[in-house]
Amino acid sequence: AQKVTQAQTEISVVEKEDVTLDCVYETRDTTYYLFWYKQPPSGELVFLIRRNSFDEQNEISGRYSWNFQKSTSSFNFTITASQVVDSAVYFCALSSGGGADGLTFGKGTHLIIQP
Amino acid sequence: KAGVTQTPRYLIKTRGQQVTLSCSPISGHRSVSWYQQTPGQGLQFLFEYFSETQRNKGNFPGRFSGRQFSNSRSEMNVSTLELGDSALYLCASSLRGVATDTQYFGPGTRLTVL
Numbered sequence A: 001a002q003k004v005t006q007a008q009t010e011i012s013v014v015e016k017e018d019v020t021l022d023c024v025y026e027t028r029d030t031t032y033y034l035f036w037y038k039q040p041p042s043g044e045l046v047f048l049i050r051r052n053s054f055d056e057q058n059e060i061s062g063r064y065s066w067n068f069q070k071s072t073s074s075f076n077f078t079i080t081a082s083q084v085v086d087s088a089v090y091f092c093a094l095s096s097g098g099g100a101d102g103l104t105f106g107k108g109t110h111l112i113i114q115p
Numbered sequence B: 001k002a003g004v005t006q007t008p009r010y011l012i013k014t015r016g017q018q019v020t021l022s023c024s025p026i027s028g029h030r031s032v033s034w035y036q037q038t039p040g041q042g043l044q045f046l047f048e049y050f051s052e053t054q055r056n057k058g059n060f061p062g063r064f065s066g067r068q069f070s071n072s073r074s075e076m077n078v079s080t081l082e083l084g085d086s087a088l089y090l091c092a093s094s095l096r097g098v099a100t101d102t103q104y105f106g107p108g109t110r111l112t113v114l
Helices: none
Strands: A003-005 A010-014 A019-021 A024-026 A032-039 A046-052 A059-061 A064-069 A074-079 A088-096 A109-114 B005-007 B010-013 B019-024 B031-038 B042-050 B053-057 B064-068 B074-078 B087-094 B109-113
Touching (some): A010 A019, A019 A109, B005 B087, B010 B019, B019 B109, B042 B064
Antiparallel strands (some): A003 A024, A032 A088, A088 A109, B031 B087, B064 B074
């Protein structure tokens, strides 16, 4: 069975602060894919990034960066110089086992950026 | 390209009724997956369809069913609605399937069961 844990239920920071969202995953498969999605109040899940298990390179996209560490089964997400528009619920997700369980999501982290 | 579309966006039903939700994938995508999102259980996988065949299924009762048409559009049906079926139902599409590809989500259908 696969599992994703996002221990931070809610994070509140002041605008321009950096913030890191934690994600820990469990799977017995050697081939798997990790994702981050953003869910604004409108409800639609917006895709942010996809990583496969063989690519541990960190990635940076503008103010967003991701740190993938297989040794600790973590795939953390950092927002630099946060903005009010970053306020949303962020989900980490895992796909493994040939997709038999679809995407397994964490419970999400509600990020609040205060002006 | 147009994104994933779902209709209707909102639905109100009463217990015991049935409901059909519709999803149109991104053009060229052959896989459609459905997810249920509730405050208590979070996001849970319902099923995946690929080329009109159900390929994977989550742990939901048989009241939840789906189908996919030759144009990749998909419908899901919930029969004998229960209060606990109130949720946001999200549809996602991808080129080849949930096993390897990124899932792109629609805006969802919010179902309220009274």
